[in-house]
Amino acid sequence: MKVTVFSNDGSSSVQVANRLTQKLINTGFVIDDQTPDVVISVGGDGTLLSAFHRYTHDLAHIRFIGVHTGHLGFYTDWRDFEVDDLVVALQEDLGQSISYPLLEIKIEYADTHEISRSLALNEVTLRRYAATLRTDVYIKENFFESFRGDGLCISTPTGSTAYSKSIGGAVLHPRLDAMQMTEIASINNRVYRTLSAPIVLPSDEWLLLKPSKTSDYVVTIDQFTFKDRPIASMQFKIAKERIQFARYRHTHFWNRVEDAFIGSKHEI
Template sequence: MRIAIFSNNGKSSNVVATKLKQGILKARNLQLDGLNPELVISIGGDGTLLSAFHHYNDSIDEIRFIGIHTGHLGFYTDWRDNEVDHLVHSLQRDNGQSVSYPLLSLKINYSDGGGSDKLLALNESVLKRVSSTMVTDIYINHQFIEKFRGDGLCTSTPTGSTAYNKSIGGAILDPSLNAIQVSEMASINNRVFRTLGSPMIISPEQTVTIIPKDHYHNVLTCDQMMVHDRPIRSIEYQISNHRIYFARYRHIHFWERVSNSFIGLDNN
């Protein structure tokens, strides 16, 4: 099995990466291959895994991921930094087992004659303004829903619903629901301007289109990446036909992850 190691630059992560490389090199059926891997091991935290996902997303359908966390508990990371030997043993006994999660598809249309870009997000995409109120029209399958006024909009995947989406009051979605969520950020609601004021859960058959009134001066993110400063005519969101796959040698249920991450192991 061909394995790539994707690590952040932290001291503890480098120690784990070195030990992991040594273990893989000693194993008969494992080899290091950063260019054409079948499995990518991320060492760091959820941010490192997001970077690994975007680094390899051109071949996302052929790759499984594993996360090792070397700091605070990560939502996507199953292994601790002191379990390298156990992980290598599991790699040697790999039989292709995996669990998959939905991804978010973005199509960004520009108004400067530059066409469009297509991106994938594991967690979320955010459109916002910093210096003034953002005004956008929201459509679902070409049906006008509302004219949003506020700080911004966050569109997330089910696993991404536990990240930025949760911090702005969005719901947590079980990843068995093949859906995306659109949550408002500080919407303006008074007797003149109205929005739904609550998150919207969108089915995989539907497309959410966001059309900003001002094509300029917006900030658009795709996970931790910022889209280059270009005039945005519209953004189309929907569930992607692609999914991310994790090699799961020990399965941790999604809601157990939620409980451990936000409440703690001891709920008494």
């Protein structure tokens, strides 16, 4: 088995990553950051997002493992003090995994008509700098609404617990092959009207945005930001690719949600 350890720059994460790498070498694993079978992310959910984007070209052959060195994350099953247990689990690996849906984004730029394709694990947002975002929204080929407001967020089920939740989106179980569009401060009056509620779309439907002609757009794809390009259209759908996590133990999704947002020991 070929393994690579992907860490953030924090001192505690670097120490854990170095210790883990040495233990993997001592137990006979091949360290390969070019064509790994397993990518071990050491840090938090943001670190795993970075690892995911580093290896989007080979998702069919890679499984991910998350080790967190801070607070419990939604993508991290192991703690920093469990390095020895993780190495043992890797030695006993039988190829077990669980996969989650990803979001495919195709952006057509108005200046060159170039079409770029990207994948998102969490979400994509479309905004403008200091002006109202105006965009027509289509579901499949059908016009749905004209949006006016601060922006739109399109998220995966795993991303539904991130930014989407903070702006009023629903929490979706990651086994659902679905995507969610959530409004960011929409304008609703006698002139402009939107649904003003999150929309959940199945895997056989897609979302198309056709924003107004301007160049001061800000697009985020997970933790990456792109700006100052005139956008002709943005298409979103559930990707054919999926992310695979090596699961030697599994924390139930709703237990993660309860622990992250409510806390099992909260007091009334």
